[in-house]
Amino acid sequence: LLDPAPIDRATTTTCGYCGVGCSLRVHVRDEQVAAITPVHGAPVNRGHACVKGRFAYAFTRSRDRLTTPLIREAGRDSPLRPATWEEALDAVADRLTAVRDRYGGEAIAMISSARATNEENYLAQKFARTVLHTNNIDNCSRLCHSPSAAGLTASFGMAGGTNPFDDLDRADCILVAGANPTEAHPVIGARIKQRVLDGARLVVIDPRRIDLVGFADVHVQARPGSNVAVFNGIARALLDNGHVDQTFVRERTSGFDELTELLRDYPLDRAAHLAGVDPTPLAEAARLYGSARTPAIVYGLGITEHTHGTDGVRTLTNLAILKGAVGTLDGCGVLTLRGQNNVQGASDMGALPDLLPGYQPITAPRIRTRFSRAWGVEVPERPGLRILDMFAAATTGRLHALYVIGEDIAQTDPDTRRVQAALAACDLVVCHDLFLSRTAEHADVVLPAASFLEKDGTFVNFERRVQRVHPALPSPGEAKTDFEILHLLAQRMDADLGCPTPADAMAECASLTPTFAGISHDRLDQEGPLHWPCRGPDQPGESRLYLDRFATPDGRAALAARPYLPPGEQPDQRFPFLLVTGRRLPHYNSGSMSRRTPDLDLSPREVLDLHPDDAARLGLADGDLVEVTSRRDRVTFPVSLTDTVARGQVFTTFAFPDRPTNALTSDCADTTTGCPEYKVTAVALRPS
């Protein structure tokens, strides 16, 4: 503890900053956080935590916290004014009811929150389906790991990583692709480094020379958008080098012949050419992964946030399947590094337009009937809108109301002009938030929400581990949890969501969701975290998947023959640079929480990383301003000269609203899931 004065109490909870899900001890004095310390012996973080988890808590008592509801008196041009909960809830209930009754439930859409608890996400999708009568519900996994859900399900049968982090401790080769764990998932980054110091080989595939490259045996600095070519090239090399586990392929996989046929077109030289790299590092990457005994793959948003993101996931999983390094004790499988703290859980809970809790398809009559009976309301059959489709529906007059829980879509979603146009086109915009976000500025009603340190429930981390979240603080002013708000709103719309407590919500979810059937708050409190699938109260939960059979319809891992296709945008004479967006260590997503922690002033402003050779060509010195123009908009940044970015590429984040990076980003999206291509935007640079 930084201050030796006695504390009033300490509460153990789960970090709300990233998908690692570290266990934290929150020390409270005078109803303020006095300190946060990592929990020793916690299975995920083993006594470690990063700078965000330990120190970024001042936002909880920031003067910017919303403490009362806000409503507009007369139309979008009038100012937001403080209101009572009665007024605000009545306004939302009346206007949602009016839209639903006039245009039908499909004229309303909800965006649930990857920061909210499982129980809140469960309640949000139940509210959408039973009160609003629509499947128009999605969550921000659409914008990050929806290609993982689709790709992993198609390859292996379930929408989650295959192995626990602990398996990294026995990996003799770790292939990190499209992820920068040192900054985005620091506790895992540290664990990978330790494993390398203990003797594991490390392959890094990333357009930037990220911190882990300093620990790597080989760095494949592939051009953004070339993942499928890279993985097809490595797969071809596994075949050519005799590194394919033929017994595994014969007994436990499908699609081998189609893949080998496709891979005729991907000799290393061609794959390297497509990826803009020398063949030598690509060959070395293939040799290291192929010759390993217990290889692990760790990947992140650099694989998914592409026009061909699902193909990227599928072709990456091909490597683990060919090697026989998944679904067996001889391999460490495929680990997905999820971004937000509960992005796995938001999807697990069915905050998705086509899937009910546990990824049960809405189109399956038997499943829909089960939920309809349990909820006492007919669940709509037609799949709803994905997030980007919601914006298109709003601007074309098909969507009249948008209800956003804890996401700042006007800052974090791509092509923000389009988002703002959609918000302006809606008759009603409602949001729950901690702060007056860019999205809240467009809302008709803003409801003050509780932070993760003020909530009871559970999160799921990116190894499918369900962990308890306990309230350490009361909410400031009149702020309420999303769980309470949804209940109060449903009551005003003459509906009863049931499950009055978060424990009840998890119990109801478990009764309807086979993969969560054995999970309850009581059990988590008594036994500690549990991995899903956990199919009964006497089951331990499966941390390592597919040891007997894969969960695909035929029980086999499905190899995917996917050709390389170029990204949605290409540089040209007008827009000769490629902009890649990502994360920096001190900040989280929109930065709304991390920017409000003065002690965390490591990165107080946004910059654009630029290679010194490009800077010299443009006549720019470190700190100079540069105007960045894409096909959509222009934004000015100070430049930071660094050779961690390749020539012809620039990098920044979207954590600072005064540098609205997503005004620039591409409106291209994954053809399978609609995940935006945040990682490839063609831009021009001009000294400002």
Ligand code: SF4
């Ligand atoms: Fe929190 Fe992630 Fe840092 Fe752990 S690594 S303390 S979960 S932000």
